[in-house]
Amino acid sequence: MNQNRRKFLRNTGLAAGSFFIVPRHVLGRGHIAPSDKLNIAGIGAGGKAEVNLPYAWNNGAENIVALCDVDDRMAVNARKRWSKAPYYRDYREMLDKEHKNIDAVIVTTPDHMHAVQALAAMQLGKHVYVEKPLTHDIHEARILTQAAERYRVVTQMGNQGSSGDDTRKVETWIQEGVIGEVTRVHVWTNRPTWPQGIDKPQGKFDIPKEVDWDLWLGTAPYRDFNPTYLPAIWRGWVDFGTGSLGDMGCHFIDVPFRALKLGYPTAVECSVTRTYTGFFQEVFYNDSYPLSSKIHIQFPARDSMPAVEMIWYDGGITPSRPPELLPDEELGEWDGGILFEGTKGKLMAGLFGRNPTLLPTRKMKEVNLPAPKQALVPGGVEGHQKQWTDACKKGYGTFTSSHFGIAGPLTETVLMGNLAIRSFNFKEGEKFNGRKKLLWDGPNMRITNFDAANQFVKREYRGNYKLQF
The missing domain is CATH 3.30.360.10 (Dihydrodipicolinate Reductase; domain 2)
Known part of the structure; x- marks a missing residue:
């Protein structure tokens, strides 16, 4: 190989490599640079969220960037653990003020609020993980099924056995x-x-x-x-x-x-x-x-x-x-x-x-x-949420067990x-x-x-x- 050819390959290789560290704001809404951590917001910070949020955070592999709960007593532990994450009571205010910093949302609230909260996040192009059951009534389940396809976001319901x-x-x-x-x-x-x-x-x-x-x-x-x-x-x-x-x-x-x-x-x-x-x-x-x-x-x-x-x-x-x-x-x-x-x-x-x-x-x-x-999920039942966070980074169309x-x-x-x-x-x-x-x-x-x-x-x-x- 002559010097000119080596120089050409070295330069094009660097150019190709630089693509993978493009900042999130350059890629635009709904696109996550593969080298980035996933920025996750929690609607519901206590109860089952005390399991869901740590699993998604994965010892710092991802970021918890915003928290929301209507009962401050339930949110005490999460607010201590992720003290830099802004805290809200109204999920609508959180999404309105923090949506530019959020890639994905975990919904862990009573059943009657799942649908409106998940849809609000999906309409902003956010990937969603929603605790089971997906919704409170049949009509809501049909709407969220259609919305996932329309808004092209990665989805997962919290029935972890589907990854077992x-x-x-x-x-x-x-x-x-x-x-x-x-x-x-x-x-x-x-x-x-x-x-x-x-x-x-x-x-x-x-x-x-x-x-x-x-x-x-x-x-x-x-x-x-x-x-x-x-x-x-x-x-x-x-x-x-x-x-x-x-x-x-x-x-x-x-x-x-x-x-x-x-x-x-x-x-x-x-x-x-x-x-x-x-x-x-x-x-x-x-x-x-x-x-x-x-x-x-x-x-x-x-x-x-x-x-x-x-x-x-x-x-x-x-x-x-x-x-x-x-x-x-x-x-x-x-x-x-x-x-x-x-x-x-x-x-x-x-x-x-x-x-x-x-x-x-x-x-x-x-x-x-x-x-x-069917291919087994790494970690099985315990890998259910990581499967979702990994899929969020790859984008819409990536398989999740309970999309x-x-x-x-x-x-x-x-x-x-x-x-x-x-x-x-x-x-x-x-x-x-x-x-x-x-x-x-x-x-x-x-x-x-x-x-x-x-x-x-x-x-x-x-x-x-x-x-x-």
């Missing part, structure tokens, strides 16, 4: 026909572990100075402050949470949803516990979810897979022990389980598809099980159970809906045989909160 090795195993075993064609799957949880099936709390209480009650209520109808609702007991109240289904459905149902390639269901029905105040005097507490429920969700045939029924149980109810399970063998795990029924056998698993086991259990030593087809194209439809299925529960207790004239089977038009998000139930597909927001794009 066991979820990948179950998905492959089912789709490879290890237990034949699956026509029924049982899913159950020990939730709720908070008060439910009770009447609206009474009494007048002073609002703590650390709490902005109006911002905490957000999209929900106004009600007086009551310490019963927070910090985490909001899950059992229909205006704020999504009950047992919202808490654990996105974890447990995620496994069969993927393995069976489920889409929109066609029908749902339920039965719930009832409260009696006297001889045959029933009371329905519509302000909170029931103590326990059993829900049947029907799905049509898909590709080469037959129609399937999913049965959900909560509040201590479980399916019957399969005869293949020995008397001393545990059904699922302490907090719930999954049981697939196929034409050639059965498959049992725990949370996140954990410990997948063919029944009878001796089959685990007799059957040559296929390896997972909204998956998480949105999954959340819709989970919330179909709550639609059935709320319709069960709904009184039309002098009659309760009871165990009427609700027929579902998925593409149009509509119950076709009980119009009163459609009010639970899309709720009305309080004040000037809107969900539109």
